[in-house]
Amino acid sequence: MLETELKCMLDKQTYLELEKMFKWDRIKEQTNNYYTDPCNELKKNGITLRVRTKDNINKLQIKVHKNADSPLQICEEAEYDIADIPDNLSPQMVKDVTGLEVPAARLGSLTTLRHSLMYTDGVEICLDENNYLDKTDYEIEVEYTREIPAELMEKLSSAGVRFETAAVGKCTRFMQRLAAILRGEE
Numbered sequence: 001m002l003e004t005e006l007k008c009m010l011d012k013q014t015y016l017e018l019e020k021m022f023k024w025d026r027i028k029e030q031t032n033n034y035y036t037d038p039c040n041e042l043k044k045n046g047i048t049l050r051v052r053t054k055d056n057i058n059k060l061q062i063k064v065h066k067n068a069d070s071p072l073q074i075c076e077e078a079e080y081d082i083a084d085i086p087d088n089l090s091p092q093m094v095k096d097v098t099g100l101e102v103p104a105a106r107l108g109s110l111t112t113l114r115h116s117l118m119y120t121d122g123v124e125i126c127l128d129e130n131n132y133l134d135k136t137d138y139e140i141e142v143e144y145t146r147e148i149p150a151e152l153m154e155k156l157s158s159a160g161v162r163f164e165t166a167a168v169g170k171c172t173r174f175m176q177r178l179a180a181i182l183r184g185e186e
Helices: 012-022 091-098 150-158 168-181
Strands: 004-011 025-037 049-055 057-063 072-081 104-120 121-131 135-144
Touching: 004 012, 012 121, 012 135, 025 168, 049 091, 049 121, 057 091, 104 168, 135 150
Parallel strands: none
Antiparallel strands: 004 072, 004 135, 025 049, 025 104, 049 057, 057 072, 104 121, 121 135
């Protein structure tokens, strides 16, 4: 499946304003457990490997990023049922889902409280509060398969949402935070 989305980081005040601005269809919690390999082959190939738990169901998910350094995110995605959240994924398992025969180890998790709203057919808004490694951040994603209504973009703009800078994904933010902690820069 191809995912196309606009993404923007928010400050807490803007997040709270947006939380009140819309009547959300769903509010759910989901947890992403991130994996990496010893030589960073997954990262070099633009691949995010994670196990996502949502509604007590685990899915092994792969995202292959198609365009870095843009607020417009395009990813090829696939997911597979998985019984639990393993600490390690075998080289064969990683090869089966990514094509790269490398072992992968679980680094930690990021938990998201997601507000979602199907704004129109083919346009979904997701408002996220993310908690990971003693840090909280906020973001909005507009996922779409059809044209985004101008009125929605105007509404978001009036609330201070700007899709102008490159979006940094959850996995990258998690990895940056982990690296800072390991360097002693908490």
